Amino acid sequence: MELESLEKCLEENIPENLLSDVQRILYGRNVPILEIHPDAKILSSHHNFDIQGYRFNAASEQLRAPRIVRVGIIQNKIILPTTARLEAQRDKLHELISHIAEAAFHNGVNILCMQEAWPMPFAFCTREKQPWCEFAERAEDGPTTKFIQQLCRRFNMVIVSPILERDERHSDVLWNTAVVIDNTGRILGKHRKNHIPRVGDFNESTYYSEGNTGHPVFETAFGRIAVNICYGRHHPLNWLMFGLNGAEIVFNPSATVGALSEPLWGIEARNAAIANGYFTCAINRVGTEVFPNEFTSGDGKQAHKEFGHFYGSSYIAAPDGSRTPGLSRTKNGLLVAELDLNLCRQVKDMWGFQMTQRLDLYSYSLSRAAELDFEPQIVR
Numbered sequence: 001m002e003l004e005s006l007e008k009c010l011e012e013n014i015p016e017n018l019l020s021d022v023q024r025i026l027y028g029r030n031v032p033i034l035e036i037h038p039d040a041k042i043l044s045s046h047h048n049f050d051i052q053g054y055r056f057n058a059a060s061e062q063l064r065a066p067r068i069v070r071v072g073i074i075q076n077k078i079i080l081p082t083t084a085r086l087e088a089q090r091d092k093l094h095e096l097i098s099h100i101a102e103a104a105f106h107n108g109v110n111i112l113c114m115q116e117a118w119p120m121p122f123a124f125c126t127r128e129k130q131p132w133c134e135f136a137e138r139a140e141d142g143p144t145t146k147f148i149q150q151l152c153r154r155f156n157m158v159i160v161s162p163i164l165e166r167d168e169r170h171s172d173v174l175w176n177t178a179v180v181i182d183n184t185g186r187i188l189g190k191h192r193k194n195h196i197p198r199v200g201d202f203n204e205s206t207y208y209s210e211g212n213t214g215h216p217v218f219e220t221a222f223g224r225i226a227v228n229i230c231y232g233r234h235h236p237l238n239w240l241m242f243g244l245n246g247a248e249i250v251f252n253p254s255a256t257v258g259a260l261s262e263p264l265w266g267i268e269a270r271n272a273a274i275a276n277g278y279f280t281c282a283i284n285r286v287g288t289e290v291f292p293n294e295f296t297s298g299d300g301k302q303a304h305k306e307f308g309h310f311y312g313s314s315y316i317a318a319p320d321g322s323r324t325p326g327l328s329r330t331k332n333g334l335l336v337a338e339l340d341l342n343l344c345r346q347v348k349d350m351w352g353f354q355m356t357q358r359l360d361l362y363s364y365s366l367s368r369a370a371e372l373d374f375e376p377q378i379v380r
């Protein structure tokens with residue numbers, strides 16, 4: 001039996017008179033609940049996904065109007081077994097996402113993001129090329145991009161769509177890519193995952209290359225956004241670069257399992273929000289995915305067909321360190337948050353992390369550290 005959610009566990013077990021202090025210490029200042037639209041509630045009960053909504057307020061300013069934007073993040077299980085026809089597996093996921101996107105629309109979401117490689121099972125554990133490479137599609141006009149473009153137009157939403165990309169124009173190379181499509185259905189651009197895991201069953205370097213798109217920030221009608229795909233969340237400099245390029249919201253579409261990363265999950269994206277003065281949206285898969293053939297983890301343990309439990313727990317964190325509770329560890333869900341982007345500058349002014357950072361010092365030391373004959377600065 002999987003634990004449903006850490007927050008529910010706290011609510012049920014911490015004495016009532018202590019709960020709000022415990023929550024404040026663990027989660028930062030109280031983030032008020034956002035009312036969920038009744039039409040969205042109907043969709044959530046028909047299609048069996050949770051919805052939660054929160055509001056990150058900022059102080060009112062004399063010279064700037066509030067800059068309010070609503071973001072939505074989706075976590076979901078695969079629907080058909082991994083042995084079903086590939087097209088059917090993908091179509092079912094498209095269908096589910098269209099229902100959840102509609103619920104996001106009813107809640108006024110302006111920018112929506114799905115989990116890593118969302119139109120497919122996370123088959124990179126298997127190390128088999130067939131049939132999984134067939135899920136790769138063109139970022140410009142593949143079936144998933146075309147499908148998402150329709151949703152963007154229908155709902156007037158910016159959508160970040162993380163897929164396995166096949167670059168047919170350039171030798172058929174595969175990439176782990178987030179396609180950013182604006183609210184008119186135009187492709188704004190794409191970002192390819194910079195850091196590829198080589199840990200546990202995450203045998204992803206077998207499938208796609210290290211990204212070559214740098215750290216782009218996409219200027220949308222609703223704010224400046226960036227995407228740090230999954231394993232990139234372990235790399236503070238990857239987060240830093242999106243901040244230096246002006247991101248106000250960074251999405252972290254992920255796929256990760258409990259045994260490996262759960263103690264890190266609540267820390268990394270939240271710390272990035274604090275350190276870089278932007279909002280972060282951490283999104284993880286849910287459920288257990290079973291594959292037709294056994295694979296090993298190269299650790300001397302028994303071969304297996306399951307990846308392990310993807311623990312969901314998607315959450316949103318603000319530059320002042322406050323965060324929403326996580327979505328469920330076991331169920332599909334949509335998390336909606338209203339952000340006042342003015343908070344980014346307010347926190348920068350208060351804490352001064354950007355003003356006190358020493359880019360000159362670090363860039364000098366980093367370029368030394370990258371040299372072949374680098375001598376670590378150790379004083380004995």
Ligand SMILES: NC(=O)NCCC(=O)O
Pocket residue numbers: 116196197202229230231232254255256257260261
């Ligand atoms: N998809 C992916 O990069 N997973 C790696 C595992 C982790 O970073 O927790």
